[in-house]
Amino acid sequence: MVVIGGDAAGMSAASQARRLRGPDELEIVAFERGTFTSYSACGIPYWVGGEVDGPDALVARTPDEHRSRGIDVRTRTEVTEIDLEGRRVRFRGVGDRPAGPGRWTGYDDLVLATGARPLRPALPGIDAPGVHGVQSLDDGQALFDALEGYGVTPRRAVVVGAGYIGIEMAEALLNRGCAVTVLERGPQPMPTLDPSMGALVRDAMSGMGIETVTGTEVTRIVTGEDGRVCAVATGEREYPADVVVLGLGVRPETSLAEAAGLPLGASGGLLTDPSMRVRGHEHVWAGGDCVEVLDLVSGRPRHVALGTHANKHGRTIGVNIGGGRLTFPGVVGTAVSKVCDLEIARTGLLEDEAEAAGFRFAVVTAESTSRAGYFPGARPMTVRMLAERGTGRLLGVQIVGREGAGKRVDVAAVALMAGMTVQQMTVLDLGYAPPFSPVWDPVQVAARKAVAALESAD
Structure with missing residues (x-):
């Protein structure tokens, strides 16, 4: 069993399969690009904001703990190619110099748990120092370190995007003493609500001291003479910024799957059957933020990037690979968040x-x-x-x-x-x-x- 991705879906699948089948029956190898496994990305805003400890407190099970349970976890290792016909994957160490072709390992069952990638538009200055995403614990550590080391008081923070991550990061930055501006291109914050409900959120955020600007499009990240971010520009004006956090949402990370010819839905997520087996591929499974799931209310497929579903997908995959029978019925689109x-x-x-x-x-x-x-x-x-x-x-x-x-x-x-x-x-x-x-x-x-x-x- 080869797993690509060491967070919720991937390691839940590996752990459940291991419970059902011992090391003599099933060898399990898991590849993870980062340094952490089985962690709560949802906790990053509360770590950055000083409400919880991190990053170790956000890790449910470390790579060494997985290894002690008979799972060969290989961190800082990326899979670069899937060979469906040969039932093998090519992998190499992250940061290998020079970047060679890598090595191959075969599989009987392949689990794709590659997660989602944050939207990062191709804007001028988007890669400047001081611009942060918050998709992984490594991202969270970089932002935390930047806030700890920055000497300007009060710091000025701009959050781009007012969805779940955006508003949670606005609260975190407010708690850190920053003057916070949130920029959202939609008519109201929280586009996952009807506009009238989003208006309630906007009024409340303004009452908390968070400047919330809606109906505006970011055009570039402005940098100073030192190359660091100093402002965020829209079509109307520039907003001073010592730190910028991107909260523009995510898309399924399915570049490997697409290159291999696996079926994708309208959102770019992998298509699976209720057992979480990729459609038309008996020995390939997928779960977590890289898949589309059935919306039980509309009857249509949709992409929902939540750890709750990812863990359930992983458990379903692990039971099935382990010899049991389990299905994932779908979702109704439940989500909860807070700002202050x-x-x-x-x-x-x-x-x-x-x-x-x-x-x-x-x-x-x-x-x-x-x-x-x-x-x-x-x-x-x-x-x-x-x-x-x-x-x-x-x-x-x-x-x-x-x-x-x-x-x-x-x-x-x-x-x-x-x-x-x-x-x-x-x-x-x-x-x-x-x-x-x-x-x-x-x-x-x-x-x-x-x-x-x-x-x-x-």
Whole structure:
């Protein structure tokens, strides 16, 4: 078993296969370009911001720990070619000088867990010192070291992109004492929300002291006489910057797969069957951020780069290679994040996604509180809900609020997985006590409003 990629999907697959088959039955080799394995990239903003320790604290299992369990992990090693017909891969050490052709090793089963690559547009100055991505722990270490070593106070930071990584990094930089500007080309931050919900996030960020500029396109990174970044330019103006963080999203890293002729979807992600076997290739498997998965609400394939799914993909692959039988059914698109004390969550479809999928639907927005209104600490919460006309089936939920808001999305995620209607959601037996919820949970308040909207339409 040869694994390409040593993080969530790859090492979950390797570890699960090892549990089921011993070293005498199955040899496992894992190639990783970086120096870390099995780490939480999601924790990087909180490490940079000083809330958690890193990088070691973000590593679930080190290369040596994997090796002690009978997995031959080879870090700082990259695979450069896949030979499907010969069932072998070519590899070489990262940074080898001179860069030779490398060596070949064969496989019975190949696991592609190559992850995703951050978007890095070809802008003038994009590679200047002081411009950072945050895809890996090595990236996080570089940014952390730069902030620790920089002598200007206060530092001026510009974050390009206001998706999940962008807003989390804005909080991290704010916590480090930086004056923070976030630049987003869309109409509102958080393009994974409907614009009206994104507007709530923008207002909250402005209230936190984060300058949030939307509807603007970065044209170049401005550098000073020393070659370091000194500003970020848009079509309208320049924003001074001592450090720039890119949070423009990611795309599947499937260059190896594409060169080998493996099937890719519209997003560039690998196409697999429910067992996570690459379509049309019996001995090739793929999981994590490099694949497309089935959206259980729309019925269409989509690319979702989340560690939760990557670990499940890896477990599925490992069970199947190990001799068992397991499938991964798909996703409903659940995600949660925060910027300072504002919690942001979504699951299911947005309005434009529901329209593109051909649904007829009602959409409602409900205001509620995190606790009983009279209980100390109750905070406002906004819930937006989509429901299908005719069937009443839940299609999507978005939540923006303070403490206690974000994880309420899990109720909606379970309802989506179960194919529940909004009417059924109104009678869910959810936990209640004044410190935790109003008598009607905010998600159920929105469900009742959705039922009324569907009835009035009829």
